Amino acid sequence: MAIDLLLLIGLTISAVGSILKRDMVKAAIALALTSVILSVLMFRFSSPLAAVFELSVCASLITVLFMSTISLTKPLTKEKEEKRMPVRAWHIVVLPTLLIVAALLLTFVKIPMDFTAPPAVPSDVRSVLWNNRQPDLLGQILVIIAGFFGVLVLFKERLFRADRAEVWTQPVRSMSVLTPKESDAVGINSVEVREGTNLGEPLSRKS
């Protein structure tokens, strides 16, 4: 019981850390740590299958995806980082702290377990999933499709970042990729040049 409580506190701390960290890599690692602690808790709560899925998908696969995405982006300068993510730690830690304190206090309160738990029916997870929970699987497919469109709508590459107001007038080589030096010169992190664009002419900001 004490170990579970410690793990839950550790889980909360690493989850809050993943929000507060400005460095994206550290935030992704904190999130992975959260998933690892959660899978340990799941093992302790006699759910090995759920723990394995949590470990393999959330802690491993998702972290790899995050790291791959982060590696494709240029890190923000310190000034831009501070401008975008000002420290508001005391706002964010209040609620998790209150929840932890409330959970600790509840351990001293006797919650009346005045019910008779129905007998657990042993069943194979695979047959339960495929035979009994078909609507849930259908729903999962729909969520994945919705997520696909979410990524398409929210993260599709733009010609210019929305916060840039300048017109790009720098002449560049006729290649589709800017070197880091050229990116720094015009102050943008990445650019996608469409086929047929005349790179010698000033380009207007995409509305």
Place this chain on the structure above:
Amino acid sequence: MASLLIFVPLLGIISLNLPFGSLRRLAFPFALTLSFAQAAASLFLPIDLWNRPLPSLGSLGSLNLVVDRLGIVLLLSIAIAMFAALPVGWLTIHEESKRFSFVNLLLIAVMGMNGIVLVRDFFSLYVFLEVTAVASFVLICLDRDKQGLEGGFKYLVLSAVATALMLTAIALLLMTTGGTSFAEVAAALRFHSPNSLTRIAIACFVGGLCIKGGLVPFHGWLPDAYMSAPSGVSILLAGIVTKTTGIYTLIRLVTGVFGYSSQIKSVLLFIGALSIVIGALAALGQRDFKRMLAYSSISQMGYIILSLGTGTALGIAGAVFHLFNHAVFKSQLFINAAAVEEQTGTRDMDALGGLSARMPITGATSVIAFLSTAGIPPLAGFWSKLIIIIAVWVAGYRTYAVVAVLAGLITCAYFLSMQRRVFFGTLVEKLNSIKEANVAILIPEVVLALITIGVGVFFPRILNSFILPIHGVLG
């Protein structure tokens, strides 16, 4: 047969997204046809046929998806809101790729809502609630502007809180009752008096649904989301999404699973009355057309919850009838707002005036929607509000009935103010050259207005075929 409501749109999305460019052009006609088909099936297909399995689909044709009279009302409302949102969204979203994404996400949201109406299991209900929520987040953020992203983020955060509450409730119900299907949980609650854990579970689930439904005091996300979303998305959100994810689910679970304890009644009556009053008062002070309509939605949903809280057959019938009417007249009001914004470029009611001279159809249909919202006879809204007030009065909650009547006066006040500021009075000089909205917007405006008038005028017939059978949800 009911499973077709999910499989047909799913196959449609898969087909439309195949790498043949010409198929994209079929997105809008496909979605529109689907809305007509769902409406027609809801009106004319007998319930036995809905619940017949389809052997040709194998096990996929016999999923545990059930249609009853309450479900029919919601399926019809979903179809009407879809019909209203599609042409407005298609016209007001100017980028082709965004328009295509809009149709796809709308179909996903509709599948999610159809699933919510059809399932009879708590965990499946949660899954389809999430399907609708994810599609809604992305739709709100479709324009990727600061306001839209802020509105979508607020919805995301509060929806996550609601989800956490609902999952906690499902876990507790599984622990105490041994199952997650509505029948199992209802039987367990009926034969064993609810213990403290079950009460906590019910409280958590009802709390989560109140957040989803945007009821006071959990309504923080709603005005921003409705206001900042693109016009077609606002119609969908206000017309049906919050009703299906929050209000309908509350009706289904309270009447069919949790049952009416004195605590549930008190909570529903209080939250309903609070939403009516706070929503109406907040709407009074708004300048933004859509924001005013958002607060008005909160107030009108309060009437539905107030009626549900009575626990009587008349109260439940009134709640469901007002849910349907609200889906119609609120969708229409948001279409009117979209028309005004598209033609004038603004939603600031203080910058508008005299628009009915240049936009007579939009003006006339907005008057019909406003009169129905305010409960003026002989329109549909009058009858549903009358039933609600009678149900609340007869059940003995006379103070709540008086509050509901007085709040109706505030409803009249803010809508009269809106009409005077936007459609009547002297036409603002810079708006001299504006024209009536595009026919793609006028058609749903007129159709919804006709539904509002028709349901009101033919109320006696609807009473027998529509309202009285609904009370059968009590068993």
